[in-house]
């Protein structure tokens with residue numbers, strides 16, 4: 001899986017790519033990220049990337065030319081890619097969209113805006129606009145990293161042998177179960193005995209029940225299309241809660 005990021009702060013992206021799951025995936029060669037500094041695609045000696053907005057108003061707007069020059073350079077290889085603009089106005093990103101991007105197997109070219117955004121004419125060169133949430137960030141770089149991280153986790157081998165993306169909570173369609181590790185007791189709070197029992201079948205059932213409990217409490221909207229087994233567990237849980 002290949003990613004390309006257009007940004008005025010390449011170091012923000014490059015720093016994140018040195019660590020953790022994404023860093024290991026890049027070192028293994030199962031993912032590739034190319035970061036392009038927009039200032040390298042300017043034509044003036046000040047390497048200017050923004051200007052005052054037509055119509056007045058506060059803030060600055062990113063100029064289209066550096067993005068256009070960068071995209072023309074990048075696209076000259078003729079490889080199919082999906083050009084994505086990160087902005088609060090885009091389609092809301094989710095695990096489902098991460099899977100969609102992964103399965104498409106196209107290079108994802110991520111355009112990161114700053115300031116008040118990018119000249120509207122950028123949309124003539126964009127395939128899709130994506131938002132990671134209903135808030136305004138200082139830059140699209142965090143959103144680009146969210147997409148890179150969540151898609152890279154789906155690549156076989158990215159999570160290492162002991163884990164798989166299928167284990168991720170949102171991959172199963174609901175929230176995760178609680179996790180514990182040593183010590184067995186901390187400030188009077190004990191690890192649930194079931195987790196110390198060694199009975200893997202009962203532990204799996206407990207984890208499913210607690211995942212459903214968390215989902216019922218925090219994201220009931222995710223409780224749809226449950227299997228008959230999960231529905232049975234959910235009903236038991238509801239009767240316990242209503243006792």
Ligand SMILES: Nc1nonc1C(=O)N[C@H]1C[C@@H]1c1ccc(S(N)(=O)=O)cc1
Pocket residue numbers: 086087088089113114115116117118130131132133134135136137138139140143
């Ligand atoms: N949320 C987000 N999800 O992805 N990107 C997000 C984000 O906040 N990016 C901001 C830096 C840039 C930006 C882009 C567009 C606009 S605008 N003029 O469209 O309002 C405002 C701000």
